[in-house]
Amino acid sequence: MDRVYNFSAGPSMLPEAVLEKAAKQMVNYEGCGMSVMEMSHRSADYEAIIGNAESLLRELMHIPENYKVLFLQGGASSQFAMVPLNLMKKSKKADYVITGQWAKKAAQEASKFGTVNKVASSDDKTFTYIPKLDPSTFDKDADYFHITLNNTIYGTRYTTLPETGDVPLVADASSNILSEPIDISRFGILYAGAQKNMGPAGVTVTIIREDLITGAIDGAPTMFDYKIHADNGSMYNTPPTYSIYICMLVYEWLKSLGGVEAMYAINKEKAQILYDYLDNSSMFKGTVVKEDRSLMNVPFVTGDDDLNAKFIKEAKAKGFVNLKGHRTVGGMRASIYNAMPVEGVKALVEFMKKFETDNK
Numbered sequence: 001m002d003r004v005y006n007f008s009a010g011p012s013m014l015p016e017a018v019l020e021k022a023a024k025q026m027v028n029y030e031g032c033g034m035s036v037m038e039m040s041h042r043s044a045d046y047e048a049i050i051g052n053a054e055s056l057l058r059e060l061m062h063i064p065e066n067y068k069v070l071f072l073q074g075g076a077s078s079q080f081a082m083v084p085l086n087l088m089k090k091s092k093k094a095d096y097v098i099t100g101q102w103a104k105k106a107a108q109e110a111s112k113f114g115t116v117n118k119v120a121s122s123d124d125k126t127f128t129y130i131p132k133l134d135p136s137t138f139d140k141d142a143d144y145f146h147i148t149l150n151n152t153i154y155g156t157r158y159t160t161l162p163e164t165g166d167v168p169l170v171a172d173a174s175s176n177i178l179s180e181p182i183d184i185s186r187f188g189i190l191y192a193g194a195q196k197n198m199g200p201a202g203v204t205v206t207i208i209r210e211d212l213i214t215g216a217i218d219g220a221p222t223m224f225d226y227k228i229h230a231d232n233g234s235m236y237n238t239p240p241t242y243s244i245y246i247c248m249l250v251y252e253w254l255k256s257l258g259g260v261e262a263m264y265a266i267n268k269e270k271a272q273i274l275y276d277y278l279d280n281s282s283m284f285k286g287t288v289v290k291e292d293r294s295l296m297n298v299p300f301v302t303g304d305d306d307l308n309a310k311f312i313k314e315a316k317a318k319g320f321v322n323l324k325g326h327r328t329v330g331g332m333r334a335s336i337y338n339a340m341p342v343e344g345v346k347a348l349v350e351f352m353k354k355f356e357t358d359n360k
């Protein structure tokens with residue numbers, strides 16, 4: 001069977017060029033006589049890989065000098081705990097905006113370590129929009145302010161960032177990192193699990209402003225202390241070596257395409273093709289308010305469960321896979337991360353048009 005167009009929300013599609021390069025290097029990495037998987041993380045060869053991964057990421061995201069880049073494990077879900085364990089130190093209070101399941105889970109985790117102020121929520125309309133924020137509801141003494149930049153399940157994204165003054169802004173960027181330019185200097189911490197838009201599962205990238213690395217609260221596990229990882233160059237213990245290597249290949253691929261700015265133009269084009277069709281279809285419609293639509297995750301419905309199921313089944317048979325929506329939204333969701341080519345989105349829209357005609 002040929003490769004399919006994989007619209008999975010995560011783990012998701014990787015660039016074919018990256019997979020091919022990894023396949024070539026699988027058994028014997030650049031004449032080392034071993035696979036990257038078999039290398040000591042303390043070896044010169046591996047030091048070069050992780051060093052290259054970090055410098056490529058810094059270049060692609062224009063990460064300022066006063067930020068550290070950490071390659072961690074435990075997924076974005078561990079960051080939900082690690083952020084409060086390291087930042088809830090003064091007032092032990094934090095502001096959270098609830099824009100979906102992941103934001104909810106992040107807030108829940110933080111509430112184990114301090115007081116969570118839910119600044120706003122879009123729960124009333126199944127998270128189909130980003131709530132308008134009123135700065136007078138922000139806690140001036142909060143230790144940080146947390147947002148989920150792109151909401152993977154519901155298909156919304158922030159287009160403007162909250163003005164939080166001296167309170168550090170912390171963001172979960174798991175599903176939009178490297179898809180659009182992000183001004184790192186606006187954030188205290190930006191974190192992302194790799195498996196949506198950056199590489200395979202197993203590595204989580206945390207970009208943290210140096211003044212926020214002051215050690216975790218008393219009693220926190222060593223592995224949950226940013227200072228331990230920063231002081232040891234992400235090598236306090238064995239990092240997810242192979243996942244980091246694949247991320248390095250993804251960063252090289254992205255750089256060769258012209259970087260994040262070039263990718264952003266392609267992503268806008270892809271999203272536009274799909275949204276334009278949804279806006280004009282009499283069968284399918286998008287579930288999110290127009291101004292907050294994600295460029296990465298596009299949920300849509302027909303309004304008829306049987307028709308949704310028929311669509312998903314026939315799409316799969318044609319090589320458009322993983323289009324089933326999240327159980328809390330229903331219908332369909334097409335995740336169109338960086339690795340999804342424009343042709344994949346065009347082909348999906350052609351298939352949707354035909355399905356619409358055939359099922360009138």
Ligand SMILES: *Cc1c(COP(=O)(O)O)cnc(C)c1O
Pocket residue numbers: 010074075076077078102148150151152172173174175193194196
């Ligand atoms: C997938 C996802 C998570 C969970 O990531 P894990 O790596 O599985 O812990 C958290 N936040 C967002 C925005 C996600 O898309």
